[in-house]
Amino acid sequence: MTTCPHARLFSPEYHADPHTTHRHLADEHGGVHPAEIVPGVHAWIVTDYATITAWCRDPYTFRRDSRLWSDWKEGRIPDDSPVAAMMAHRPNLLYADGEEHTRLKRAVVDSLGRVPESRVGDVTRRHADALIDAFVERGDADLVAEYTRLLPLMVLSDLFGFSRDIAERVLTSISELWDGVDVLRANQEYERALSDAISAKHATPGEDVTTWLLHHRAGLSDEEMLHQMVVTFGAGAEPTANLIASTVHTLLTDPDAGSALNGTRVGVAELVDQVLWREPPITNYPVLYPTTDVPIEHGRVIKAGEPVLLGYAAAHHAMVGAAEDIEQHNRAHLSFGVGPHRCPARGFGQAIAEVAVQSLIRRLPRLRASEPTPQWRVSPFARALSTLPVTFTPGLSKGTPSWQHSDPSSSPRTSTDSPPASASTEPSSRWRSLVAWLFGR
Ligand code: HEM
Numbered sequence: 001m002t003t004c005p006h007a008r009l010f011s012p013e014y015h016a017d018p019h020t021t022h023r024h025l026a027d028e029h030g031g032v033h034p035a036e037i038v039p040g041v042h043a044w045i046v047t048d049y050a051t052i053t054a055w056c057r058d059p060y061t062f063r064r065d066s067r068l069w070s071d072w073k074e075g076r077i078p079d080d081s082p083v084a085a086m087m088a089h090r091p092n093l094l095y096a097d098g099e100e101h102t103r104l105k106r107a108v109v110d111s112l113g114r115v116p117e118s119r120v121g122d123v124t125r126r127h128a129d130a131l132i133d134a135f136v137e138r139g140d141a142d143l144v145a146e147y148t149r150l151l152p153l154m155v156l157s158d159l160f161g162f163s164r165d166i167a168e169r170v171l172t173s174i175s176e177l178w179d180g181v182d183v184l185r186a187n188q189e190y191e192r193a194l195s196d197a198i199s200a201k202h203a204t205p206g207e208d209v210t211t212w213l214l215h216h217r218a219g220l221s222d223e224e225m226l227h228q229m230v231v232t233f234g235a236g237a238e239p240t241a242n243l244i245a246s247t248v249h250t251l252l253t254d255p256d257a258g259s260a261l262n263g264t265r266v267g268v269a270e271l272v273d274q275v276l277w278r279e280p281p282i283t284n285y286p287v288l289y290p291t292t293d294v295p296i297e298h299g300r301v302i303k304a305g306e307p308v309l310l311g312y313a314a315a316h317h318a319m320v321g322a323a324e325d326i327e328q329h330n331r332a333h334l335s336f337g338v339g340p341h342r343c344p345a346r347g348f349g350q351a352i353a354e355v356a357v358q359s360l361i362r363r364l365p366r367l368r369a370s371e372p373t374p375q376w377r378v379s380p381f382a383r384a385l386s387t388l389p390v391t392f393t394p395g396l397s398k399g400t401p402s403w404q405h406s407d408p409s410s411s412p413r414t415s416t417d418s419p420p421a422s423a424s425t426e427p428s429s430r431w432r433s434l435v436a437w438l439f440g441r
Pocket residue numbers: 056093094095105108112156231232233235236237239240243281282285286334335336337338340341342343344345346348349350353
């Protein structure tokens with residue numbers, strides 16, 4: 001595979017302006033072209049809407065099991081490659097095919113589906129208020145570090161019925177994984193915390209997603225439970241956090257979006273849809289592995305076992321460019337995937353994002369971005385702001401205390417309990433102190 005220099009998904013130029021790169025690649029190469037994910041790791045990327053849809057709906061030719069990846073099988077990818085975390089096979093539904101996938105997916109879909117519709121919004125509003133309470137008096141905040149990254153994890157911890165102790169361990173270990181702090185130890189702690197959550201639900205079942213998964217007729221073993229929970233938290237928290245951050249960023253920096261919302265021509269839900277078209281949180285992922293050679297345009301062939309990334313962002317960009325206003329009038333974007341593997345929690349992701357943005361607008365008057373140029377993380381797979389510094393009129397307004405809504409033993413405290421502990425601005429220490437404050441340590 002010869003890679004066009006523009007298709008280096010790790011280059012700062014790509015992340016500074018992915019849309020120009022996508023346009024160039026589509027003009028030069030059509031809907032499928034070679035890409036380099038990180039130096040030395042090659043793949044194809046499919047950027048045509050109709051082709052993505054067709055290939056995702058053809059699980060016989062295109063599998064998800066990355067043990068089919070020829071470069072991996074033949075030892076050309078080191079175990080510690082930066083792509084291993086996202087591409088090495090794990091026994092969860094994202095990498096499963098056929099009947100195995102159907103069984104695992106049914107358990108996840110049914111268990112998430114038992115959460116009452118209004119609960120996601122209520123839980124999100126409560127945690128959003130608690131997080132905002134922590135910085136509302138300051139008049140400034142980094143919304144990525146202090147809000148968007150934490151909120152989806154807190155909501156999921158609540159819906160999965162985690163005790164305060166387990167929720168804190170999950171939050172702290174995932175934050176360390178994101179910050180790259182002692183990653184191996186953090187990963188072990190993350191898995192130990194989820195294992196403890198499973199044991200706790202064996203002992204004391206509740207009305208929560210963990211209990212419903214445990215009791216599902218698919219009969220998942222504890223090990224299967226653990227793997228599905230690891231992926232559900234990972235696949236759920238990160239894109240939801242990125243969607244919230246991108247939506248707030250659009251609201252604060254795109255005058256059309258801001259004035260449309262102020263003039264009530266569009267609501268937050270439409271704004272979220274627009275962002276899902278323009279900046280899908282997952283840009284080039286998951287990965288398909290053809291079981292046979294697949295001929296494509298210009299006489300080229302994708303060989304069996306060569307990875308194919310799903311280029312949602314590029315596919316959207318071509319459609320948005322071609323049809324005016326497509327983003328606000330339909331939800332046929334690919335941001336949640338398509339076919340048997342499509343996201344089982346689209347409603348959750350959108351509801352959490354909408355309530356998260358509404359809560360900021362409601363609580364923080366004169367919200368402004370304090371840096372005009374956004375800082376994007378260099379990730380081949382995701383569109384993620386690394387920071388979102390804002391200012392607003394400082395206020396004393398408090399959200400609704402969390403103890404008014406639910407069992408105090410399983411929910412974070414509110415700002416009346418104790419103040420944030422540390423003034424350090426170093427990200428992981430600030431994160432830890434915020435977590436400690438939220439969970440009352
Ligand atoms: C804005 C938020 C979200 C976005 C953009 C998103 C997007 C996606 C995408 C693109 C996929 C892969 C589809 C494919 O393989 O073809 C996926 C799968 C998945 N998502 Fe989401 N997701 C979001 C939120 C969530 C949440 C909140 C949860 C959990 C509560 C979740 C759980 C999962 C799981 C378990 C899978 C694997 C499904 C499978 O392989 O069959 N996602 N999601």
